[in-house]
Amino acid sequence: MRKLIAVGVLVGLMTFSCARLDSFLFNPYKTDEYKLDDYDGKLQFRLGPEFDIPQDKIHLFSTTSQGYKIWGIYIGDTTTISSDTVILYCHGNTGHIDYYWQRAKLLAHVGGKLRYGVLIFDYRGYGKSEGEPSEEAIYEDTKAMMQWLKDRGLTGDRLVIYGYSMGTAPATYWSSHEGPLTPRWLILEAPFASAELMVQDGAYFVLPKQYVTDLEINNAEWIKNAKAPLLLFHGTEDKLLALDPHGKAVFDNHPGPKKAVFVEGATHSDVPVILGIEAYISEIYNFIKSY
């Protein structure tokens, strides 16, 4: 009888061992109201008043993605999207729009104050956005934001897609797959190569990623098909997603044209600060102007 129970337990474990931790990979922070400059949470940096955005250029809006209401903020003039160049910012895994607001403001100063429109948004489950985060959701929600821009007249040849950390996945994905718009420029900051390399690098061994995760994120392969030129920022002291192998694998696989800015001493989250605010802005501006 004991043997039977033991065998039953083992068979049960094997049969029902579908426990996956993927849903826990996401780190969504919820909020009922965006505070933007009044956000008092921990930030990597805060910009001075010279980077303030006039209130009439900050547009909070929502759209739907697979039936879920998701929220974004457009910095600029929504009535001129049809003729403006727009930077679509795909944020990372931690926090929500408030956490990335300073970064969005930086992008709104590329080439001068409000030269380019900037759209920052929260994926499903983040900030005010409804639903639960998932890998599919970050692609679909990014797609919904691209559609929102397209509905206001934006065309792909005036779209810059910028991905930071986890946001490099949707940015790379929509640069290499057919979507509402095909971005003309791709900017990645602190990208990871793939779920598989993340597992293998963390484990030291060549493990199949299925041992750990169902995530299909594969920036290093997708980017081979990217049509947009690439600007890649990566800190040399990034201890979460190391430049080597992650950033270098992504950069090496991009067909070009491309430029890498490996920022000496920068970690995963402080590239703009360590590089220097002005240098960071200049790199992006020169990149956009060059291609």
Place this chain on the structure above:
Amino acid sequence: MRGIIAILTGGILLSACSVTRIVEPIPQGRQEVQFSLGGPLIHLFGTTIPTPLTSVAYNYGYRDNLTLSGGLNITSLAFGVIHLDLGATYGLWKDSLKSGYAGLSIRPSFYLTTDIYRWQTRFFPQFDIMGYYRINKHLVYGGIVNFFELKRTRAHNLTQPKIWFWNPTIGYQFESEKWRWQMELRWLAPDVRSDYRVPDYVQPFGKPNGTIGFYIGITRKINW
């Protein structure tokens, strides 16, 4: 995200190294069942914990100086990865020494892992060499656990940076008539940098090399 990935990958880091081991071969014909818990130490959620790996193993004294063993990693199984550990502990040498005796054993073994989703199978050989000293119910031991990655390339055709992982190990066993308790500390991969990894591994001795693994084991003697 880092925390969970730490559990995921830290849980696999050298987890194939059996959690605790047979150091001294058991007498011929004897059997026992061993339960083990522990893994690499990681910083997680503001504290330091050993990755909670669990395994169950069966040991059989084939000869007085040769113990066969087979184990199953339960934690892996819960996540759909069948992870078997098959090996043999062979006593190379044993001699009286003062109030006890000392010995030397080797343990060639291998790990077979496969997942129930895509049935991707991997094979990892391991070779342990341990010296031990026993006084009555107490046994202390130390040696090297050697683990081998046979693949030369990893994702995106990148070169696998490390093939041979050697892990200095020390441990202690206390034995009663029916039970054996075991504690083990292992410096995992001391020659591999551990600071540029997703898991936030505990780095021993103030150096960014490897991490410390902490393991405990409880063994029930069946027919002793």
